[in-house]
Amino acid sequence: MGFLPKGSDPIKRVLYVDLTHKKYWVEDRRDLFEKYIGGTGVAINLLFEEVPKNSDPLGPENAIIFAIGPFTATYPTGSKTVAMFKSPLTGNLGESHAGGRSAVAMRMAGYGAIVIKGKSDIPVWLSIQRDRVYFRDARAIWGMSSSLTVARIIRDNEPASGYRTIMRIGRAGERMVRYAGVITETYRHFGRLGLGAVFGSKKLKAVVISGERSIPVYNKQAYRKVYKEIFDAMVKSPLMKKYHDLGTPINVLRLDKIKALPTMNLKKTSFEYAKYLSGEYLAENFLGRRTSCTHCPVACIHLAALREPYEDEPYFYKTTFVGYDYEPIYSLGTMLGIKEPEGFLKLHDEVDRIGLDAMSAGVVLAWATEALERGIITTKETDGLELKWGDYETYIDALEKIVEQPNEFYSALARGVDYASKVYGGREFALSFGGNEMPGYHTGPAAHISFLIGSRHSHLDAAGYSLDQKTIGKELTPEEIVEKLVTEERWRQILSSLVVCFFARGVYKPDMVIRAFEALGVETTEDELKKLGKEIHLLKYKYKFQEGFDLDNIHIPKRIFETVSPHGLIKEETVVKALKVFKDKITQE
Amino acid sequence: MKKISVVDVDRCVGCQLCVFACNRRFGEVGVSKSAIHVESVGGFERGFRVIVCRACTDPSCASVCPTNALKVRKGGGVILDPKKCIGCGNCVDACPIGAVRWDVETNKPIICVHCGICVEYCPHGVLALEEVMK
Numbered sequence: 001m002g003f004l005p006k007g008s009d010p011i012k013r014v015l016y017v018d019l020t021h022k023k024y025w026v027e028d029r030r031d032l033f034e035k036y037i038g039g040t041g042v043a044i045n046l047l048f049e050e051v052p053k054n055s056d057p058l059g060p061e062n063a064i065i066f067a068i069g070p071f072t073a074t075y076p077t078g079s080k081t082v083a084m085f086k087s088p089l090t091g092n093l094g095e096s097h098a099g100g101r102s103a104v105a106m107r108m109a110g111y112g113a114i115v116i117k118g119k120s121d122i123p124v125w126l127s128i129q130r131d132r133v134y135f136r137d138a139r140a141i142w143g144m145s146s147s148l149t150v151a152r153i154i155r156d157n158e159p160a161s162g163y164r165t166i167m168r169i170g171r172a173g174e175r176m177v178r179y180a181g182v183i184t185e186t187y188r189h190f191g192r193l194g195l196g197a198v199f200g201s202k203k204l205k206a207v208v209i210s211g212e213r214s215i216p217v218y219n220k221q222a223y224r225k226v227y228k229e230i231f232d233a234m235v236k237s238p239l240m241k242k243y244h245d246l247g248t249p250i251n252v253l254r255l256d257k258i259k260a261l262p263t264m265n266l267k268k269t270s271f272e273y274a275k276y277l278s279g280e281y282l283a284e285n286f287l288g289r290r291t292s293c294t295h296c297p298v299a300c301i302h303l304a305a306l307r308e309p310y311e312d313e314p315y316f317y318k319t320t321f322v323g324y325d326y327e328p329i330y331s332l333g334t335m336l337g338i339k340e341p342e343g344f345l346k347l348h349d350e351v352d353r354i355g356l357d358a359m360s361a362g363v364v365l366a367w368a369t370e371a372l373e374r375g376i377i378t379t380k381e382t383d384g385l386e387l388k389w390g391d392y393e394t395y396i397d398a399l400e401k402i403v404e405q406p407n408e409f410y411s412a413l414a415r416g417v418d419y420a421s422k423v424y425g426g427r428e429f430a431l432s433f434g435g436n437e438m439p440g441y442h443t444g445p446a447a448h449i450s451f452l453i454g455s456r457h458s459h460l461d462a463a464g465y466s467l468d469q470k471t472i473g474k475e476l477t478p479e480e481i482v483e484k485l486v487t488e489e490r491w492r493q494i495l496s497s498l499v500v501c502f503f504a505r506g507v508y509k510p511d512m513v514i515r516a517f518e519a520l521g522v523e524t525t526e527d528e529l530k531k532l533g534k535e536i537h538l539l540k541y542k543y544k545f546q547e548g549f550d551l552d553n554i555h556i557p558k559r560i561f562e563t564v565s566p567h568g569l570i571k572e573e574t575v576v577k578a579l580k581v582f583k584d585k586i587t588q589e
Numbered sequence: 590m591k592k593i594s595v596v597d598v599d600r601c602v603g604c605q606l607c608v609f610a611c612n613r614r615f616g617e618v619g620v621s622k623s624a625i626h627v628e629s630v631g632g633f634e635r636g637f638r639v640i641v642c643r644a645c646t647d648p649s650c651a652s653v654c655p656t657n658a659l660k661v662r663k664g665g666g667v668i669l670d671p672k673k674c675i676g677c678g679n680c681v682d683a684c685p686i687g688a689v690r691w692d693v694e695t696n697k698p699i700i701c702v703h704c705g706i707c708v709e710y711c712p713h714g715v716l717a718l719e720e721v722m723k
Binding site: 185224294 | 613628
């Protein structure tokens, strides 16, 4: 029985789709959901099953795995889908999470996980409607300039408005830029680690999932009661209010103030124009609408309305909506020295049209700008583009070239900053961690240690940035940092197996998780959950080691030791020691 | 008598908590037994439509019911008598706002009873439970 809800919950059903043979089938995988809950825990097991050692991430042998869990649609903020795959960016474990309508649509379609493998001969999109899967001819929409148009067409061709997700790629994914993302519901992204390129390699343009159903719960009364408790805690929580009011961009001025805001390829950590990219300024001047993922009361999604005049005709305007968050403001704003919010929004819109990961794209452009500034490359490499801080129009042209790859330099940029700097030099200021471009926090040693040892090299693995900010003025030992980060990352394996949004982690404490499980007829304990969190974490590391991840040879960009943080200059020995402490810990366990 | 009212649809963020709340009346997780529905009007940026019974005092759905299974409710809207309902679906077609949905399990319409549980779980001020004016 384990973690599987009592009764007829369809969470245990896994849909397999074979693109090569255009066939599909469903398997009862209660074995996985009983033991690993769902989400990350189930997905890592499916990855081991489906993707053999040393597989080519862009070959038909790679698999796309989407997984949700028993809390999806069941409890508030059970809104996230876990995607797992072998990353074409790092050549290792790829895991990316997104919300929108994706998770609830999967739950209502009646699946706990979906595995997509093989490779189609022609471009297709998948339409998964409860028990039927349709392979739709996508030849007419392949190569279309904007992913927004693609979405409009699919929307008109598919049923179940309101209860469906439309995950799609742009041209960047089709052309297999290694950090192409998958966009869902226009404003949410499986951004990191190149899921879009994996879609492209399979000639998979989009995945539509829909369904409507009603799932009986084991203890109806207990369910209603604990649901209300969770809901009340959320709507009253100050953290949730913060994300509702200004959204994640509330962090811009906070990080600028403490000098943790990476600016111009991390040459600086505060930006004189930060005010114009702040959550406050964007909300006051551009905020057009707030929206939410399905089944989340927070509504953290902030859409800017950018009104622009046409130059060829008086009084003729267009209004573009751009979803903005802290991370893209960092990567496409401060990292590139963009001074005007309009410039940032245009750049962000372009990234969404072509379908790139905003974070990686910004970090790649920041490295290229500094490389040009230092003369490591010339305008011969950049195909005539004079990349310079703040010049968003040239950056938009450069993004187009990253997709089109007119020369070797842009082909290198399309493989990420780690690869490009290996070819052209400038390793010391190439902000890559384990092959993944840096997230937006130069808060202190814990953030960078977390980028290095986190199983996804993501800021969300263990929130090292948060630990840094809580310990300003104190110096934790490498042992203490590693201990805290690993403990946090292991608990997060449980949250992403349930699956609930990390923003709600303050509400989903162990006690609450246990009671929420109880209503579903699942009895568990804090010890059992923590033990499982550790097991899932170790499984992910087993996969990383299997694919060649090497803590002894992980590159640390020197730049992070040269630029002041809220903890002063970060000491290299602290970071190196932490890597050693972590290695000893993980190999002994 | 009370009725549900969509007081400001522009405040809707599309979270669908109301949909799940309505479905939870049966102690079940989902959307297919809900009498309230939310969908975007064509892309999240353009906003949402909230589809729910507006408690007509002269309801079209009741007038097309061949077996009188739908009785006009005091204060507007209708009450379903499942014993009389033959599942013809006329009521679904008759409601121009699409507020009558179909329960495929029971093969009968899903009728809003204006209980207000959706209002309770709308954190954004879209819905209200209003006293019906005489």
